[in-house]
Amino acid sequence: MAPRRHATPAGEADLGLLRVLRDDGSSDRSLDPHLPPERCVELHRRMLFLREFDRKMLGLQRQGRIAFYGASLGQEAAVVGSAACALPGDWVFPALREGGAALLRGMPLRTYIGQLYGNSADESLGHQQPMHFSWRAGNHVSLSSPIGTQIPQAVGAAMAARLRGDRTVVLAYMGDGATSEGDFHVGMNFAGVFRPPVVLLCQNNGWAISVPVSAQTASETIAVKARAYGMPGIRVDGNDVLAVFAAVSAAVERARSGGGPTFLELLTYRRLGHSSSDDPSRYREEGEVKEWERKDPVDRFRKYLLRRRLWSARQEEKALAEIGAEIQAAVREAEAAPEPPLESLVRHVYAEVPAPLEAQLDEVRPAFRAGGKAEGAFPL
Numbered sequence: 001m002a003p004r005r006h007a008t009p010a011g012e013a014d015l016g017l018l019r020v021l022r023d024d025g026s027s028d029r030s031l032d033p034h035l036p037p038e039r040c041v042e043l044h045r046r047m048l049f050l051r052e053f054d055r056k057m058l059g060l061q062r063q064g065r066i067a068f069y070g071a072s073l074g075q076e077a078a079v080v081g082s083a084a085c086a087l088p089g090d091w092v093f094p095a096l097r098e099g100g101a102a103l104l105r106g107m108p109l110r111t112y113i114g115q116l117y118g119n120s121a122d123e124s125l126g127h128q129q130p131m132h133f134s135w136r137a138g139n140h141v142s143l144s145s146p147i148g149t150q151i152p153q154a155v156g157a158a159m160a161a162r163l164r165g166d167r168t169v170v171l172a173y174m175g176d177g178a179t180s181e182g183d184f185h186v187g188m189n190f191a192g193v194f195r196p197p198v199v200l201l202c203q204n205n206g207w208a209i210s211v212p213v214s215a216q217t218a219s220e221t222i223a224v225k226a227r228a229y230g231m232p233g234i235r236v237d238g239n240d241v242l243a244v245f246a247a248v249s250a251a252v253e254r255a256r257s258g259g260g261p262t263f264l265e266l267l268t269y270r271r272l273g274h275s276s277s278d279d280p281s282r283y284r285e286e287g288e289v290k291e292w293e294r295k296d297p298v299d300r301f302r303k304y305l306l307r308r309r310l311w312s313a314r315q316e317e318k319a320l321a322e323i324g325a326e327i328q329a330a331v332r333e334a335e336a337a338p339e340p341p342l343e344s345l346v347r348h349v350y351a352e353v354p355a356p357l358e359a360q361l362d363e364v365r366p367a368f369r370a371g372g373k374a375e376g377a378f379p380l
Ligand SMILES: Cc1ncc(C[n+]2csc(CCOP(=O)(O)OP(=O)(O)O)c2C)c(N)n1
Pocket: 095, 096, 097, 145, 146, 147, 174, 175, 176, 177, 178, 179, 205, 207, 208, 209, 270, 274
């Protein structure tokens, strides 16, 4: 079948910056997606939740109760505004900072936190590195540690949806660093030629661990790269939840109605370290962080809600208390949950467990029953 062509959209959406919310919380009426009040409040609550969740999880990591965490602090609008555009049957291929997309779409909190603890509530029963959430029922695929590998996978999943003729849309997330990987170009090229229903979302947060985006690409923007692959590229203020929602919902709609892929660059900032293992003060200026604190996505949307009298300080206080209690209860539950069964070491790895592994399992079983304490010296 011959791929259909489309013209590059009018204007220079890939070089400009789509913004709906101004710093003072007022909005550009012509671009405002005019969401119903309860939807606006919901977006705000979701952002508050993510922020509080990050704070709590980083605390657990520092206490040595979970091993590893990658926060999305400062990127809440990009995560929440985009994931809110997907329908329940759609697929999400995340990078490191979109675990919140799964939560927003209904992944149970106990399963999510269970993944960080690697306990029996974890869908992968501790087989994956922490932060590699997957949620089968919600079509949320585990992130792959090797940067960018999810991009051709997502494009392929979208192609499968198209061949099957269902109306599924795939969201493919990536960081700015991923755009330097071969897989980015492979996925973009395939998507441009075959036009499957995929929305490619790059959270440009300024940094790929210690590499600034200025050292990542010689291109004026990341979004403009979409032109060469024959698909629309749109550069969006990623700290503006309404702009993200407006741009992503239009791209999702386009994909669902057979209009092909869209690439979006969501301009935001990683305010904390790359992960709980990183110290960003070793490679970047504090002034830059402070500057982005002033562009905080949650503050900006709160101002919008307050201006429209959709929210109040009292409601915020109440919401934070509820969120705190919900997370606290889920953490308590995670800490009380049993570890994965010993058999899961091999049971969920092979279709048929090889005999030598069954034998090894029998060998370690008594030590496991004795609380992990083996007889004699550790054999190393
Ligand atoms: C192929 C590959 N190279 C290097 C790494 C090490 N690594 C892990 S995360 C990361 C940076 C990713 O940056 P970006 O794509 O901008 O995402 P962000 O962490 O900023 O969200 C790197 C280089 C890796 N995981 N895979």
